[in-house]
Amino acid sequence: MTPTTETMVGIGGAAESTDMVLNIGPQHPSTHGVLRLKLVLDGERITSAEPVIGYMHRGAEKLFEARDYRQIIMLANRHDWLSAFSNELGVVLAVERMLGMEVPERAVWTRTLLAELNRVLNHLMFLGSYPLELGGITPIFYAFTEREELQHVMEEVSGGRMHYMFNRVGGLKEDLPAGWTTRARAAVADVRSRMDRFDDLVLGNEIFRGRTRGVGVLAPEAVHAYGVSGPIGRASGVDFDLRRDEPYLAYGELQDVLKVVTRQEGDCLARFECLLEQTHNALDLADACLDRIAELPPGPINQRPSPASDSTTARCSGWRPPHRRPRSRPPRTSTNPSAGHAPPTTRPARPTPCAPPSTGCARRSRTSSTRCAPCPAARTGSPWSSG
Structure with missing residues (x-):
């Protein structure tokens, strides 16, 4: 007969004061982050909770730094998936307050x-x-x-x-x-x-x-x-x-x-x-x-400019939104002077158009201080026309 060993485990009154330590996370499917909680239970009652937040950082602050104010709305949107609209609202209200808009x-x-x-x-x-x-x-x-x-x-x-x-x-x-x-x-x-x-x-x-x-x-x-x-x-x-x-x-x-x-x-x-x-x-x-x-009477829903609505701006066909840089072309030169071509010449730069004249030229080109021909500020010496 094969010998066997039996171990008796006795549970006495001390078991009533024994606490259970329970880990929640970090792999919980609904915690986008992720949060880990280390709980100490006394029956069904939680006596202490230790949050372990090292899993939660997603680098949103650094991502904010590398984007402009329009782009970070998308990142803030995801801070609380159940309150996405309010998350966006916090960003735009802060930016508008800074701009006095x-x-x-x-x-x-x-x-x-x-x-x-x-x-x-x-x-x-x-x-x-x-x-x-x-x-x-x-x-x-x-x-x-x-x-x-x-x-x-x-x-x-x-x-x-x-x-x-x-x-x-x-x-x-x-x-x-x-x-x-x-x-x-x-x-x-x-x-x-x-x-x-x-x-x-x-x-x-x-x-x-x-x-x-x-x-x-x-x-x-x-x-x-x-x-x-x-x-x-x-x-x-x-x-x-x-x-x-x-x-x-x-x-x-x-x-x-x-x-x-x-x-x-x-x-x-x-x-x-x-x-x-x-x-x-x-x-x-x-x-x-x-x-x-x-x-409320009919009216605008935002402060977005509408350049096509101004006839003077419509003539200024080179107008671009401020976030887009105008393309720069290399100087046009002759590649074969011995063939009787004119000596190398440089095409004069075209003036970079500004905002609609009706707005008082509140927008300046990011690459040049020159003004478009229809703009009155280019002729009257607006403070925006200087570097």
């Missing part, structure tokens, strides 16, 4: 509208996926149903479902399609009519409330220390919202509609309640923007 009113209100629709898309993803972590499968299907309603109108106006690339420095890419505001208003009304599913199905569920109340409490002192903002900070009682306290876009005219939602508990339940109530308010803000856009 005034954006057309129609663009301001359209940006505000699309920002609020994008906010609803963002919050719906969280409101549907968070119950999924607790075993509630149904809310995620409702969330995606409502997201598709709004996703259709966002895709129609921008051409993209995830990365819209609709903002431009000075306004928006183009005006709204014909009839789009009517379809957007219908989508907002449809989503609002079904938002009570989350109030009843999720917040009304005693299991959900029991497993989120008092969990993950974030004190106001920690909010200030870490610079936490948005619904997470407001759920801990920090009453701060840039849309109200430092208004941008059209929020200064929407103070009667804007509602800053706060809670005092600072737990998971309070954060969910803030997000849900803020989603309701975002739909109200979107309706207010649609009403204001309907009252």
Whole structure:
């Protein structure tokens, strides 16, 4: 008979105080970055979490340095895939503020509208996926149903479902399609009519409330220390919202509609309640923007120049946008002087045209200070005509 060895493992009372160390990531399929979390669990409760962020750096800052302000919009667009429009907005607002650029009113209100629709898309993803972590499968299907309603109108106006690339420095890419505001208003009304599913199905569920109340409490002192903002900070009682306290876009005219939602508990339940109530308010803000856009007269949607609209500029056929350098040709010379050709000559450089005269020559050539013939500034000694 083959001898065997048996090992007895005894588990006594000490096992109750043994913590489990759990690694999440860095290969999680939905973390584009990638984030690794080292968690210490006591049963189902996380007692400590150590984020390992070394996997996340993608060099966006260096990529920004090697591109101009128009090109970095695409990079910022991807910082938060659920808030792509707002990511673009942060870049163009900063550039416009540095340049002192005034954006057309129609663009301001359209940006505000699309920002609020994008906010609803963002919050719906969280409101549907968070119950999924607790075993509630149904809310995620409702969330995606409502997201598709709004996703259709966002895709129609921008051409993209995830990365819209609709903002431009000075306004928006183009005006709204014909009839789009009517379809957007219908989508907002449809989503609002079904938002009570989350109030009843999720917040009304005693299991959900029991497993989120008092969990993950974030004190106001920690909010200030870490610079936490948005619904997470407001759920801990920090009453701060840039849309109200430092208004941008059209929020200064929407103070009667804007509602800053706060809670005092600072737990998971309070954060969910803030997000849900803020989603309701975002739909109200979107309706207010649609009403204001309907009252606006026709006008430009951006500050893009239209050189073909000026007759003098049309005659200046060599006009080029400022980001393109005019091609330079080598001097024309004779290749065979002994054959009786004229001695080598150099063709005089053609003057580089400037911006339309109606704009007062606010644009200078990147390669030369010369002016085109129709430009009055070349004859009157504008300060732009000197090197």
